[in-house]
Amino acid sequence: MENNIVLTDKLQEYFGFDRFKGKQEEAIKSVLEGNNTFVLMPTGGGKSLIYQLPALILEGTAIVISPLIALMKNQVDSIRGTHSEDNIAHFLNSSLSKSAIAEVKEDVLSGKTKLLYVAPESLTKEDNIEFLKKIKISFYAIDEAHCISEWGHDFRPEYRRIKPIVEEIGKSPIVALTATATAKVQHDIQKNLGILDAKVFMASFNRENLYYEVRPKVKPETQIIKFIKQNEGKSGIIYCLSRKKVEELAETLLINGVKALAYHAGMDAATRSGNQDKFLMEEVDVIVATIAFGMGIDKPDVRFVIHYDIPKSLEGYYQETGRAGRDGGEGQCVTFYSYKDIQKLEKFMHGKPVAEQEIGKQLLLDTVSYAESAICRRIILLHYFGEKYEPENCGNCDNCLNPKEQIEAKDEIVTALKAILEVNEKYKGDHIANILIGNKTAAVKSFKHDTLKAFGTGKKHEERYWNAVFRQSMVAGIINKDIENYGLLKVTPVGHEFLAKPHSFMLVKNHEYEEEDGSNSGGAPSGGSSGDPQLFAMLKDLRKKIAKRNNLPPFVIFQDPSLADMSIQYPISIDELQQIQGVGMGKAKRYGREFAALIKSYVEENEIDRPEDLVVRSVANKSKMKVFIIQSIDRKLSFEDIADSKGVDVKDIITEVEAIVNSGTKLNIDYYIDDVLDEDHQEEIFDYFREAETDSIxxxxxxxxxxxxxxEDIRLMRVKFFSDLGN
Structure with missing residues (x-):
């Protein structure tokens, strides 16, 4: 007990805390007793204390191996902050000058330094190895230890070389620490460091305050903007896989009135850290980022994390969603999923070494099964990290809040187990699914598995169904994946019992995630067919009134397809009007106010549910072609020259110009018309359109x-007419 009292005293003395969190104390005792120790604690669990406190108590210097220079500096600063002398902690890495390195070494040799942080690359340098041989090392702490495993989500080859170097410097106890590791990764770490005998301390991976949801990736931008508007003023992070998508999405958010900034590794360091600071200081609400963002981000009140693209592994997903709700408050984690994205990720892997492709594929399969599953998200996530979650219903994920239909699957489980045993537990799930459904793939034929008893015994179901059977059997402990050869399905003792005495097994039916089609649904009908005939008629009356007031033909104000689109979308503000077909900013500002007011009162009087999708403005995709045309017209280039430089016909250029002018942009093409038509002819056409009933060519x-x-003459003059009078 005495040891216990001393420990809390030391904790108070060095760090000002009066009690330990979770398993901290037991782990610290293990380090103090000189054991090899493995610590697995989710972010925010207080991992660093587990090596910092023993380092201050024990004789000698603790060597802390850490992958990120920025994090090292933070850690060193924070220890110095709790201690009277700066030389208590130092770091050795490539950012130091020669004289700074000499100073660090002097402090360490004199015994003043208790913690020395080193990057794995610095550890391998010959002169550093010689230097470390001279000092008494209390223990080695390997932070972010998942970097050792190729199965971890952040593999660093230089981490594989730690063990031989440590042995060269001289043996001391090893403490490995990480915030995410599956059973497979944990085994890899211990094996690689030669600490299979380590005492293992695991904290729970369950973050009760986080809400998990997976949505079909249909119009994701619209869904995201709607979500953010419903969570006005809250801080959030949106992860995308590509830099291009990061920039596009940040721009879309900005023009929809969301304070957002981009963050990715392709930006220069100053912009990047500037954007990060603005997020921390709450000058912006949302950061759109690649996964480069978030290392060492300690913002406690991130209220939502959205994955625009599904992550490559569940570990990555856990890490990234884990940045929400660090303070224990609300944290919404929403992920958009479409199987097309998975296929894209598989394509990316093709150029990589075969072993890496194999690993990547297995990790992706786990992600797919998480996304498509209809059972509690928490159960699957925690099971992935080797933790059992007891409650049937967590009450804080989409699947638990909207439970899915269940079906009896006792016989199917038996069929699956028999197939796994018939191939001697030496194959992966996708191969066994192919055997069950009787699919003669190249692999099935080459192993002669089309002659097995099991071949075709499950053909009344499809592959997706069998994936659900494997996944839910895993969660129930009936089968598991081999640790040494990850992915091979093995039948557990519980599974053998099930085969001997099958009992009821309710299988939750998988989600079907419909794919997004490329077409932009909800657009306006072509021509003048309208959504709400009553509103359409009222809009036509208003158009007539405004036309009369301005002494213009009605079609100059808005054309029929625009009114038809309004009667479908019910825009009630100038912003929303700009989304309507054929209405740009110029038109919306010039004529829009009365139309928006009319629609608003109509919607209120008739209690109409508006399609909220409308609220989303797309980035002014005036396509490069449009921008090019506008710039060329400013430079007074002939339409022939513009057409030639783009490899199209003059007709195509006129069509683009019509679209630009119809949506309210003013273009002055007089210089070109003067070349092709004399003044009298111009006047005759112009006067015709003034009196015309329609704008038909x-x-x-x-x-x-x-x-x-x-x-062409008439089309050109009609453009001039619209531009001069309408815009």
Whole structure:
């Protein structure tokens, strides 16, 4: 007991805390007793204390191996902050000058330094090895130890070389620490460091305050903006896999009134750290980032983490979602999933070494099974980290809040177990699924597995169904994945019992995630067919009134397809009007106010549910072509030259120009019209459109005479007419 009292005294003396968290104390005792120790604690669990406190108490210097220079500096600063002397902790890495290195070595040799942080790369340098041989090392602490395993989500080859170097310097106890490790990764770490005898301390991976949800990736931008607007003013992180997507999404959020910034490794360091600081200081609410963001981000009140793309591994997913709700408050974790993304990720792997592809594929399969599963997200996530979650319903994930239908699967489990045993437990789930459904893949044929008893015994179900059977049998402990050859399915003792005495097994039916189609649903009908005929008629009346007031034909104000789109989408603000087909900023500002007001009162009076999707503005995709045309017209280039440089016809350029002008942008093409039409002809067409009922080109040609004018002449003049009068 005395040891105990002393420990809490030391904790108070060095760090000002009066009690330990979770398993900290037991782990610290293990280090003090000189045992090899393995510590697995989720972020925020207080891992660093487990080596810092013993280092201050024990004789000698503790060597802490850490992968990130920035984190080292933070750690050293924080220890110095709790101690009167700066030389209590130092770091040795490539950022130090020669004289600084000499100073560090002097402090260490004189015995003043209790903690020396080293990057694995610095550890391998010959002169550092010679130097470390001279000092008394209390123990080695390997932080972020998952970097050792190729199965970890952040593998660093230089971490594989730690063991031989430590042996060269001189043996001392080893403490390995990590915040995420599956059973497979943990085994890898211990094996690689030669500490299979280590005492293992695991804290629970359950973060009760986090809400997990997986949504189909249909119009994700719209869903994200809607989500953020419902969580106005809260801090959040959105992860995307590519830098390009990060920048596009950040821009889309900005023009939709969300304070957002981008963050990825391709930006220069100053911009990147500037954006990070703005997020920490709450000058912006949302950071859109690649996974480079978040290492060492200690913002306690991140309220949501959204994955625009599904992560490559469940470990990565756990790490990233774990940045939400660090203070124990609300943390919403929403992930968008479509199987197409998985196929994209598999394509990325093709260039890599075969072993790496194999690993990547297995990790992806685990992610897919998490996403498509209909059982409690927590059960699957915790099971992945080797932890059993007892409650049937966690009450804080989409699957528990909306339970899915269950079906009896006793016979199917038996069928699956027989197949696994028939191939001597030497194959992975996807191969066994192919055997069950009777799919003669190349692998099935080459192993002659199409001659097995099990072949085709499960053909009344599809592959997805069998994946659910394997996954849910794993959670129930009936089968598991081999640790040495990850992915091979093995039948556990519980599974053998099940085979001997099968009992009811309720299988939860998998989600079917429908794919997003490329077409933009919800757009306006072509022509003038309308959504709400009553509103459409009212909008036409209003258009007539405004046209009369401005002494213009009605179609100059808005064309029929625009009114039709309004009667479908019910836009009630100038912002929303700009989303309507054929209405740009210029038109919306010039004529939009009365239309928006009319629609708003109509919606309120008739208690109409508006399609919220409308609220999303897309980044002004004036496509490069449009921008090019506008710039060329500013430079007074002829339409022929513009067409030639883009490899298209003059007709195509006129079509683009019409689209630009119809949505309210003013273009001055007089210089070009003056070249092709004399003044009288121009005036005749212009006057025609002033009086015309419609803006139809055919009618204009019939009225003005096809022998006198070409279709292009009339289209050009109509552009000028709209631009001069409408915009």
């Amino acid at each position: 055919e009618e204009a040609l019939a009225e003005l005479g096809e022998d006198e004018y070409s279709e």
